[in-house]
Amino acid sequence: MSDVLTRPQEGETVGGIAADRLRSIIERVERLEEERKAIAGDIKEIFSEAKGAGFDVRTIKAILKLRRLEPAQVEEAETLLDIYKRALGM
């Protein structure tokens, strides 16, 4: 099969689809997903290092979560928890 015939320079279309452009989109997304995966790996490494240095990873994650949340949200969550605990006599 000759690509010269089936892939005109201006861009082939298959079933009305601009195939080159579709291909480009897919490949760019796949590339970014790889990067994302690599970053996830880096994060895991840091936690591993932290553990090796004697830190408690669970607590570090709790800290990260606190820093992500707005202080007001933290406050409200704690307040609500206290209310429920009180209601249960805890």
Place this chain on the structure above:
Amino acid sequence: MSDVLTRPQEGETVGGIAADRLRSIIERVERLEEERKAIAGDIKEIFSEAKGAGFDVRTIKAILKLRRLEPAQVEEAETLLDIYKRALGM
């Protein structure tokens, strides 16, 4: 095909495997997994009901987690969190 021939009362073996027993094991596990799934559904229903009654489901889950943990563990986790927060000047 006649099971009378292929499944002797004493238990067929296929490739040296006690097939009946294997079948039994698999079916029992599958049955239990269904039950487990049903229970998960029941729990979801309760949370749904709670939400409908105006409770904050997230907080309820926090309560459940606290009750699951030993009080000593809760204490220690909080202490550790405080130490880390202090170390970070939070």
Place this chain on the structure above:
Amino acid sequence: MSDVLTRPQEGETVGGIAADRLRSIIERVERLEEERKAIAGDIKEIFSEAKGAGFDVRTIKAILKLRRLEPAQVEEAETLLDIYKRALGM
């Protein structure tokens, strides 16, 4: 302690919370979680029995997974069909 005083028939409220209902929710969930745990134990027992009978537990789990996946694959096929239909504008 007199519940007559502290728990009115209409339901006590603590800090605006319907404490009895909250308690009920929590306890029901905890009960179900126990059941779920018990079932997990039953499953483990079966695997233990299987191992004792000379079966390879890893393989059995692989089989269970395959049987679980089969319905999903049927769906997957349907999804694929949908994709192609969409691509063809049907």
Place this chain on the structure above:
Amino acid sequence: MSDVLTRPQEGETVGGIAADRLRSIIERVERLEEERKAIAGDIKEIFSEAKGAGFDVRTIKAILKLRRLEPAQVEEAETLLDIYKRALGM
């Protein structure tokens, strides 16, 4: 504030914690999480562009999923082969 006094070269400790190292860990993770978020944004942009060009985003995502699954299915086939080989005592 004088870091000379509060942060000895060997590293300050707060409550027995190597605060600098903890800070470093937290900040590196936060940095990576930002990168991850940025990548997610890039992916969204591409989908947005695709949509603007007349592509069906849902279908593109389905294709990406299929391409992701393919390697997994290769592995799955090997697993299945192993199972059968085992069942045959090979």
Place this chain on the structure above:
DNA sequence: TTAGGCTATCCGCTAC
């Protein structure tokens, strides 16, 4: 409603 991230359980490994 779906996809992605998070958590918790579970399994094998290793080291004691």
Place this chain on the structure above:
DNA sequence: GTAGCGGATAGCCTAA
């Protein structure tokens, strides 16, 4: 032989 450890997997929740 056992118990902690690290990795893998499945289910849950949230956000788009």
